[in-house]
Amino acid sequence: MARIAHLSDVHFGRIAHDAVVDAIVRDVNTGRPDLVVVSGDLTQRALPRQYEAARTFLSRFDAPVLVVPGNHDVYAWWRPVGRLVDPLRRYREYITEDLAPTWRQPGLSVFGLNSAFGFTVKGGRVSARDRRAMGTFFEASPAGDLRVLVVHHHLARVEALGPHDVARNARATLAAAVEARVDLVLCGHLHISHIEPIEIVPAAHRLVIASAGTATSSRGRRHHRGSNFYNVVDVEPERFRIVERLFSHEISGFRDEVESVFERN
Numbered sequence: 039m040a041r042i043a044h045l046s047d048v049h050f051g052r053i054a055h056d057a058v059v060d061a062i063v064r065d066v067n068t069g070r071p072d073l074v075v076v077s078g079d080l081t082q083r084a085l086p087r088q089y090e091a092a093r094t095f096l097s098r099f100d101a102p103v104l105v106v107p108g109n110h111d112v113y114a115w116w117r118p119v120g121r122l123v124d125p126l127r128r129y130r131e132y133i134t135e136d137l138a139p140t141w142r143q144p145g146l147s148v149f150g151l152n153s154a155f156g157f158t159v160k161g162g163r164v165s166a167r168d169r170r171a172m173g174t175f176f177e178a179s180p181a182g183d184l185r186v187l188v189v190h191h192h193l194a195r196v197e198a199l200g201p202h203d204v205a206r207n208a209r210a211t212l213a214a215a216v217e218a219r220v221d222l223v224l225c226g227h228l229h230i231s232h233i234e235p236i237e238i239v240p241a242a243h244r245l246v247i248a249s250a251g252t253a254t255s256s257r258g259r260r261h262h263r264g265s266n267f268y269n270v271v272d273v274e275p276e277r278f279r280i281v282e283r284l285f286s287h288e289i290s291g292f293r294d295e296v297e298s299v300f301e302r303n
């Protein structure tokens with residue numbers, strides 16, 4: 039059995055309140071995951087002090103951390119040259135040089151896909167090169183592994199989330215993910231916690247989309263305005279389980295909110 043803690047949209051610079059940062063570190067470490075995944079938007083404006091706070095935050099987890107950038111992690115609009123030439127320079131400097139991070143352990147393969155570029159709309163985009171790297175990685179995965187893709191932006195429209203962006207090249211990326219037999223996509227960006235299985239009809243493949251809420255910021259949207267969530271994914275041989283954990287002011291900590299269980303493909 040493997041366990042992943044999935045956080046997203048931490049947004050240092052727009053932290054909801056001090057207690058939530060300590061609470062999430064404590065809660066994640068108590069759950070003893072094998073891997074902590076952070077699906078982008080570590081900062082609010084990609085400023086050095088925000089990146090420093092994000093780096094310190096990531097260092098507080100006991101488990102290894104796999105992280106991808108979000109649209110808020112590229113130079114802000116008032117730094118157009120940096121945004122064009124090397125949009126993720128600070129991300130690489132403060133967080134990691136690895137823009138295609140991977141993780142393997144018995145029963146589990148995880149690939150992180152970058153969807154944050156300089157001059158893209160906030161919907162993001164995925165490059166053909168990264169799509170190929172994803173395919174190559176999963177080709178080498180044992181047949182029984184749960185295949186997990188981490189990406190900040192959405193690759194498909196989910197009706198329950200209301201009108202929303204999808205990444206440029208989302209269709210091609212989703213097709214590549216289906217071809218790679220990806221079971222689970224861990225994403226964020228919309229600041230609404232929601233788990234939904236989608237059936238890819240001609241391919242007869244089911245893919246579960248776990249869209250995490252904002253882990254620590256005040257930027258929750260729609261019915262999750264003012265809420266902070268993260269996901270715990272438990273992988274078993276026959277099924278996997280995703281628990282959305284919600285911050286509760288009453289206990290000044292996180293508690294189970296919704297559990298979704300999926301039989302393995």
Ligand SMILES: [Fe+2]
Nearest residue numbers: 047079108227
């Ligand atoms: Fe965000």
Ligand SMILES: [Fe+2]
Nearest residue numbers: 079108109227
């Ligand atoms: Fe975002």
